[in-house]
Amino acid sequence: MAKKLLNYINGAWSESTATEYLDVLNPATGETLGQVPLSPIKDVDTAVQAASAAFNGWRRTPATTRIQYLFKLKTLMDERFEDFSRMIVQENGKTLGEARGEMRRAIENVETACGIPSLMQGYLNEDIARGIDEMMIRQPLGVVTIIAPFNFPGMIPFWFLPYAIATGNTVIIKPSERCPMTMQLVVEIMEELDLPKGVVNLVHGGAEAVNALLDHPTVKAISFVGSTPVALHVYSRGAANGKRVQAQGGAKNPLVIMPDADVEITTSIITDSVFGNAGQRCLAAANIITVGEAQNIFAPVLKEAALSRVVGYGLDENTQMGPVISPQSKTRIESLINKGMEEGAELVLDGRQATISGYEKGNFLNPTILSNVSPKGELAQTEIFGPVMSMMHAETLDDAIKIVNGGNYGNMACIFTNSGGAARRFRYEATAGNIGVNIGVAAPMAFFPFSGWKDSFFGTLHGQGHHAVEFYTQTKVVIERWLKEWSRQF
Ligand code: NAD
DSSP states (O other): OOEEOOEEETTEEEOOOOSOEEEEEOTTTOOEEEEEEOOOHHHHHHHHHHHHHHHHHHHHSOHHHHHHHHHHHHHHHHHTHHHHHHHHHHHHOOOHHHHHHHHHHHHHHHHHHTTHHHHTOOEEEEEEETTEEEEEEEEEOSEEEEEOOSSSTTTGGGGTHHHHHHTTOEEEEEOOSSSOHHHHHHHHHHGGGOOOTTSEEEOOOSHHHHHHHHHOTTEEEEEEESOHHHHHHHHHHHHHTTOEEEEEOOOOEEEEEOTTSOHHHHHHHHHHHHHGGGGOSTTOEEEEEEETTHHHHHHHHHHHHHHTOOBSOTTSTTOSBOOOSOHHHHHHHHHHHHHHHHTTOEEEEOOTTOOOTTOTTSOOOOOEEEESOOTTSHHHHSOOOSSEEEEEEESSHHHHHHHHHHSSEESEEEEEOSOHHHHHHHHHHOOOSEEEESOSSOOOOTTSOOOOEETTEESSSOSSHHHHHHHTEEEEEEEEEOHHHHHHHO
């Protein structure tokens, strides 16, 4: 029988009071990896109480002491790097190389948060009036929560977790119910840190658990990553309940190819961006816009590169693309491909009938390419979250930028060119928060914010780096005068 996942509350593993469990399935093999509870409000409340009780002691622990736990965590994560990576492959389906990349970024966030004693420093002015000083200090918020999506089960919680605890908050993590096993393993390993009870809690579940966190009066802040409709729901409901919210949403990333782009490197980078993680990346390129002569140059080579991609089980070392997360997701992607054709697009490469020998139960699609996609159509405007390249054409860079800026999302936009002027214009005018110049996946390093715009983000401060530090702290301004000293001087 598959292992029932437990919640981790107040420094101990406990069975959820859930009446409903979901199977966690390996998307390549169909094997059941575990059973995840859909924790009810009661479990969320128990976790919030534990986190709240831990807050007073944790915020008083000096930042220099708090980061010692993170240094140890980094070492443990390095030691267990392969275990985490293999777990990600099994529950998510991506390749081992992709899973390793994901864990590397998770660790980089721990490293960045080790700088908290400097990062959360305030500032002070003497003599704002005679003998009076004024200072700004940063204090933690209290109980904060992290709600994560399925596609980066190891990395995304780390855009938030290390900063949240380093700044003195206590945390409840709610992983995706589709990929909950990696965070379960992370928390199992975190037990070795001997953190004070209640500083880090893990509650499994779905919408009910999320809504309980959004409504709980003791929860002060919500960090969310997932699809746009849910991001908007989380942002609205959390804010209506007076909480600080950062909600990162979905994406539909455009990528412009100028005629002067380097053919070989550009082709390789673009196919990695579109088909990496089977397209289930919020920074996957989706709409490929060729400008002028680039259409004739790039259409054949992109097709050739897509055709040569090896699709299979992520644990097999030669696999270059794994399955999508679920049979439902596969059906949805196929219906969007059909929709694109109904809208007049031409199916250049059809990945719908994929069967991978030995993995007949997997949710596989092969790389798919559609050309002549209408920029205003449903295919171009909808997040597909699958290995589908939609090609469209513009006569000039200005026209291409119009297509880029016509989309509702603003997670990433990229340009491939050897012209500094074209790149500069694109960087300046594209309405997206993460820009790539000859880069296909413009994923900010841990010390930069993950800067989605438009429907890809609701809030002000993003995950990672300085933004995370600001998000998890509130500023306090103190103006002080010491009367004896003041009357002695004046
Ligand atoms: P999702 O929105 O289905 O789920 C995300 C989280 O929300 C999960 O923890 C889930 O339990 C919870 N949830 C789902 N439905 C809910 C509801 N009705 N009410 C309350 N909570 C609910 O997202 P997903 O399918 O797991 O992840 C893929 C999506 O995440 C894509 O849209 C992708 O673009 C996006 N994403 C965005 C970023 C970013 O940085 N902008 C990064 C990664 C993924």
